[in-house]
Amino acid sequence: MELSDIIYIVCSAVMTFxxxxxGIFLKDLKEKERKRDEENRKKHAEIDRIRSANSEGIMLVLRYMLKRYHTEYTIQEKITYTQYQDWMDIYAAYKALGGNSIAEEWNEDVEQLEKCNSTSDMSPFEKMLRKE
Known part of the structure; x- marks a missing residue:
């Protein structure tokens, strides 16, 4: 066997190696990328779950506030412009989160109330707090 044959065999073996x-490096790189993508999917799924829970919780709080305000304003039989603005802000946020139709009925009731500037006719809840 000549030296050139040996060099050819060694070069072929080195190139194959x-x-x-x-190939091994690329396979490892692809596996790391797959794991990173899977972790990102899990992270985004968790973030989406938390956002959904937060939105649901906020919606429940807003629904409670709408119900409370609706009751308060219908007992007063009128609504101040400040109260009306508060109502509209909360109602808009509730609707933006996909609120249900009961809030629309409450909104119709509030829209029909007499609007006034008077702060002397405070809410029944404020009256109860001031008596103490």
Whole structure:
């Protein structure tokens, strides 16, 4: 066997080894990328779950506030412009979160109330607090 044959065999073996190493490296790189993508999917799913729970919780609080305000304003039989603005802000936020039709009925009731500037006719809840 001549020296050129030996060099040819060694070069072929080295090239085969290098190609195998590059293949292993690329396979590991692809596996790391797959794991990172899976972790990102899990992270985004958790974020979406938390956002959904937060939205649901906020919606429940807004529904409670709408119910309370609706009751308060219908007992007063009138609504101040400040109260009306508060109502509209909360109602808009509730609707933006996908609120249900009961709030629309409450809104219609509030829209029909007499609007006034008087703060002397305070809410029944304020009257109860001031008596104490």
């Amino acid at each position: 290098l190609v195998a190493q590059v």
